[in-house]
Amino acid sequence: MITAQNINLCYDKKTVVWDFDFEVRPGEIVSLIGPNGSGKSTVLKAISRLLKCTCGTVHLDGYDIYKLPTREVAKKLSILSQVHATPPDFTVRELVNYGRVPHQQWYETLNQEDREIVAWAIAQTRLEQFADRTVNSLSGGERQRAWIALALAQRPQVLLLDEPTTFLDICHQIELLDLVKRLNASLGLTVVMVLHDINHAAAYSHRLVVIKDGRKVAEGAPVDVLTPKLLSEVYNVQAEIAYHPKTGKLYFHALGLACAKKELPCNQATA
Amino acid sequence: MNRLLALVLVVALAVITVGCATQTAQPPAVTPTPAAATPTPAAATPAPAAATPAPAAATPTPAAATPTPSTPAPAPSAPAPGPSLTPSPAPVAPAVATLTSTPQPAPQALIPHVFRLVETDGTELVLEEIPRRVVALSVNTAGVLASMGIMPVGMATTARAHHILRDVPQLGTPMSPNIERLRALRPDLVIANIVFKPSLAPIFRQHGLTAYFIDNQRYSDVIANLEMFGRAFFNNADHAQALIDHIRGRERVALAAARGRPQPRVLIIFGTPQAFMLSTQYSYVGEMVTMLGGRNVTEGMTVVRHAQTIPLSMENIIAFNPEIILRISHGSPEQVAQMFQREFTQNPVWGRLDAVRNNRVIDLPPVLFMSNPGLPMIDALEALARFMYP
Amino acid sequence: MTTRSEAQPTAAPRSLRVVKKALVLVLALGLLLTAAVVSLRFGSLSFSTAEIWQALFGGEETLAKIIVLDVRLPRMLVALMVGANLALSGALLQAVMRNPLADPGLTGVSTGAALAGVSIMLVFPQWGALVPFAAFIGGAIACGLVFLLAWKRGLDPIRIILAGVAVNAVFGGGTSLLSILYSDRIQGILMWLNGSIAGRSWHHVRLLAPYTAVALVAAMLCIKPANLLQLGDDAARNLGLNVNVARTVLSFIAAFLAGISVSTVGLIGFIGLIIPHVCRLLIGSDYKFMLPLSALLGSLLLITADAAARTVFRPVELPVGIIMAVVGGPFFLYLLRKGGTYRV
Structure with missing residues (x-):
């Protein structure tokens, strides 16, 4: 689906991601985890062509993503950023309508099929009753779902989510992640997301990619990747990994900092 | 155009030569105290000089200049009108109305050391002595002064200055002159345009410069100013009157056409x-x-x-x-x-x-x-x- | 015009919104036409309606006919075009900058045009016929400079605004310098500096019309990218918009709209900033509705203001920009306080 080879990324002159290889297979949920500033979101931007690599390549379905017309990419892939700017008077439906833009010519307006797809996207995200309310009048979780509906209306094969749960309370976090999982299961939608919560990442992903200081540290199924050793190396946290007695899912519990040098910032402790 | 320039030049030369001649030749008759500043009787003399070139001013520059040295016969009574000027003293146009409100010129001969200028807003400037270093920040006024024989020590920057003002230092725009250069000239009077009074008056006050704000935009203003300067500077009212009379004479001819x-x-x-x-x-x-x-x-x-x-x-x-x-x-x-x-x-x-x-x-x-x-x-x-x- | 496909209702409240918006547009169009006709009635000379009627349709060469057909009508048409242009320019720039305070002046167009125009009128008055052309070039240079300075791997709104402030300061300083150096000549150009439609004739209508037509069409083609830019750069890119290209094209069209206006009538501020705002308050921020409404209301405002400029202190003309600032400012404040669906 997506293959990134040997990519280097920098902001201004400062390189933040080095020699990163990455692959996403169709139909899987992959989570990128790592400490703050490790380059997770940067990688996500690179594989969604929002940020151009200084070197290396990103392929989408075998085509170089930077050479594909950006509108073609928009039909296959959708990325949701952390922060959204919604014009204050846009309703949910008006916002979701924009998801159809990549499928229209510049002179075209919504046709019946577009309208149906928009209605479908709204139904998928369970926003029917809010469809004609303004986005800004909704709660944070509903707003996030509205933007996911916009992404769904693009009918993408890959959905990239940049910290989709950040501003949500725990209920809305679970609700959102369940939605992602459901979409993945029912539509076969490939999902790549950046998550902060390791337990969420473990519970909802087929595969994890761990990044630290712009380099890939580990990759694989949650069970294989999440070890106390890795958590100590990457996050400088002493942790206990266990399987929940009821769900059988892996979870971790932080016991404290691995390194006692408290005056050092967390992500420099092992550098 | 040429004729007028010639006229101004002639008048100015005449005034200067006469002024110098009287200053050196004979000590002031009326005022005993400030020796240099007040050559009162001279005021009467340039009148004929100014009057002669008027009809055909283009050519006779040397001719006009020559008679002046011969004339300085001291006129004993100061307020005597220019003798050879034929035009009647009665002004024709209503334009002079504003200036006639100022006091008549007669008593000035008696107190020549008092220098008095009135601004159009009524502000009066009275000085104990007649200023000798005058800066004219209005090009128009610099020319008027020069033709009265009062050569300014500084003026506003202009490309159109009359050539008798060629050597006068130029100090920047009338709106915002270069204060440093202005002060360096140590003027005892700065004449600026009244339009800029609000902005310039406080600056001049700050720098201890004595300033007079002149209204000289219109035709009638220039005549009014001529009269006032004539009375104030060197008591040469008659000289100024001669210039006015000359202007009035030509004016009458021009108006006759209408x-x-x-x-x-x-x-x-x-x-x-x-x-x-x-x-x-x-x-x-x-x-x-x-x-x-x-x-x-x-x-x-x-x-x-x-x-x-x-x-x-x-x-x-x-x-x-x-x-x-x-x-x-x-x-x-x-x-x-x-x-x-x-x-x-x-x-x-x-x-x-x-x-x-x-x-x-x-x-x-x-x-x-x-x-x-x-x-x-x-x-x-x-x-x-x-x-x-x- | 663009409302056709939207007007087919599927859900009641949604169709209501669209109908309401369409109604606002129709109402604005009606108001504009009324104002355009009524403005012919007003001027520093008073004519009766009968005289005006005769002027428009009678064959006789009356004073009223000369004044209505050769003075007021071209003025009204110039105001119509310039008002629409400036409002559209402001609306597009607000999308480009994603900043409600953006106005055509921000791109340097106005100050650049002012400097070029003023230097010709003051320093080289003999080339006065070149003023519109020079003003346009000056505006284009200043605008190009702003975007050149702001460009750094793409156009960032904040950098455009900062570059705009800097370029405006330099060009504005140049204009001030000239007006001080040539203070004796300044009265002659005051009207131009404050924006005036006085003395604009059929010649200017003919000059402005083709450019305006092109620019209007171009502006209407910008509806989709402008809407996408409102969603933020990342979202717009995600939806397949080449953000840098869109920013550049939109800015160019906006600068062109402002440039042709400034070069014909001088500096008229206010419309470009206020009208898009008023439109957002009235009809929402969807450019599909907002952009046409901006054009309509921009024309309406300028026609009305120009009629007032030649009537209020008759027989003296006022620069129309002053009228707009005096009347439009309070009206805008009222709208802001009253609020609407759109809150700033």
Whole structure:
């Protein structure tokens, strides 16, 4: 689906991601985890062509993503950023309508099929009753779902989510992640997301990619990747990994900092 | 034009030579105390010198200059009028009305050490001594002073200065002169334009400069100023009067052209075709047009009292239907004419005006008409009379 | 015009919104046409309606006919075009900058045009015929400079604004310098500096019309990118918009709209900033509705203001920009306080 080879990324002159290889297979949920500033979101931007690599390549379905017309990419892939700017008077439906833009010519307006797809996207995200309310009048979780509906209306094969749960309370976090999982299961939608919560990442992903200081540290199924050793190396946290007695899912519990040098910032402790 | 320059030059030379001659030749007769400053009796003498070149001023520069040294026969009584000047002392135009309100010149001979100038807003400037180092931040006034024999020590920067002012240091714009250079000249009087009084007065006060703010934009202002300077400086009222009389004489001839003729409707355009305003009867050119019997489109229409230029509606211009259009623009008259011609052909409205139909559109040379040039304004008036009554 | 496909209702409240918006547009169009006709009635000379009627349809060469057909009508048409242009320019720039305070002046167009225009009128008055052309070039240079300075791997709104402030300061300083150096000539150009439609004739209508037609069409083609830019750069890119290209094209069209206006009538501020705001308050921020409404209301405002400029202090003309600032400012404040669906 997506293959990134040997990519280097920098902001201004400062390189933040080095020699990163990455692959996403169709139909899987992959989570990128790592400490703050490790380059997770940067990688996500690179594989969604929002940020151009200084070197290396990103392929989408075998085509170089930077050479594909950006509108073609928009039909296959959708990325949701952390922060959204919604014009204050846009309703949910008006916002979701924009998801159809990549499928229209510049002179075209919504046709019946577009309208149906928009209605479908709204139904998928369970926003029917809010469809004609303004986005800004909704709660944070509903707003996030509205933007996911916009992404769904693009009918993408890959959905990239940049910290989709950040501003949500725990209920809305679970609700959102369940939605992602459901979409993945029912539509076969490939999902790549950046998550902060390791337990969420473990519970909802087929595969994890761990990044630290712009380099890939580990990759694989949650069970294989999440070890106390890795958590100590990457996050400088002493942790206990266990399987929940009821769900059988892996979870971790932080016991404290691995390194006692408290005056050092967390992500420099092992550098 | 040339004639007038020559006149100014001659008058100035005459005054200077006479002034020097009297200063060196004979000690002041009336005032015993300040020896140098007050050569009172000299004031009477230049009158004939100024009067002679007037009729044909273009050529006789040396001729006019020669008689002056011979004349300084001390006139014993100061207030005597210039003897050889034929014109009557009665002023013709109403323009002098403002200045006659100041006290008559007679008592000045008795207290010559008091120097007195009055601003149009009523502010009075009284000095114990007659200033000797004068800076004129108005080019027009610098010229007027020079022709009275009072050479300023500094003036505003200009490209149009008369050549007798060639060596006078130029100090920047009239609006914001270079204060450092101004102070370095150690003037005992700074004459600035009254328009800039609000901004300049506090600065001058701060620097301890004595300032007089002059109103010299209109024709009548220049005559009023001449009279006032004549009384104030060197007590040379008669000398100033001679200049005034000369101007009045030519003025009468110019005005005679208008007598008995129908009063034309006149439109005075100031600016470029892209953005112009109309000069009112209170402006320099507007006043002269009124003197010559023209009816200005702006008469009775000013919203701001005594505004010199107003943006009048095109509709009123059409309704007024001027018979003569006078255009004042910076830039060479030919090019401006061309430019207006284009506007006039592009905008059919102009073509309906009598002035355009009868080809009575005149581009006034900016040197004389852009702003008041000082004494050469009489040339402007004469030219205007010729334009209006060909 | 663009409302056709939207007007087919599927859900009641949604169709209501669209109908309401369409109604606002129709109402604005009606108001504009009314104002356009009524404005012919007003001027520094008063004519009766009968005289005006005769002027428009009678064959006789009356004073009223000359004034209505050759003075007021071209003025009204110039105001119509310039008002629409400036409002569209402001609306597009607010999308480009994603900043409600953006106005055509921000791109340097106005100050660049002012400096070029003023230097010709003051220093080289003999080339006065070149003022519109020079003003346009000056505006284009200043605008190009702003975008050149702001460009750094793409156009960032904040950098555009900062570059705009800097370029405006330099060009504005140049204009001030000239007006001080040539203070004796300044009266002649005051009207232009404050924006005036006085004295604009059929010649200017003919000059402006083709450019305006092109620019209007171009502006209407910008509806989709403008809407996408409102969603933020990342979202717009995600939806397949080349954000840098869109910013550049929109800015160019906006600068062109402002440039042709400034070069014909001088500096008229206010419309470009206020009208898009008013439109957002009235009809929402969807450019599909907002952009046409901006054009309509921009024309409406300028026609009305110009009629007032030649009437209020008749027979003296006021620069129309002053009228707009005096009347439009309070009206805008009222709208802001009253609020609407759109809150700033």
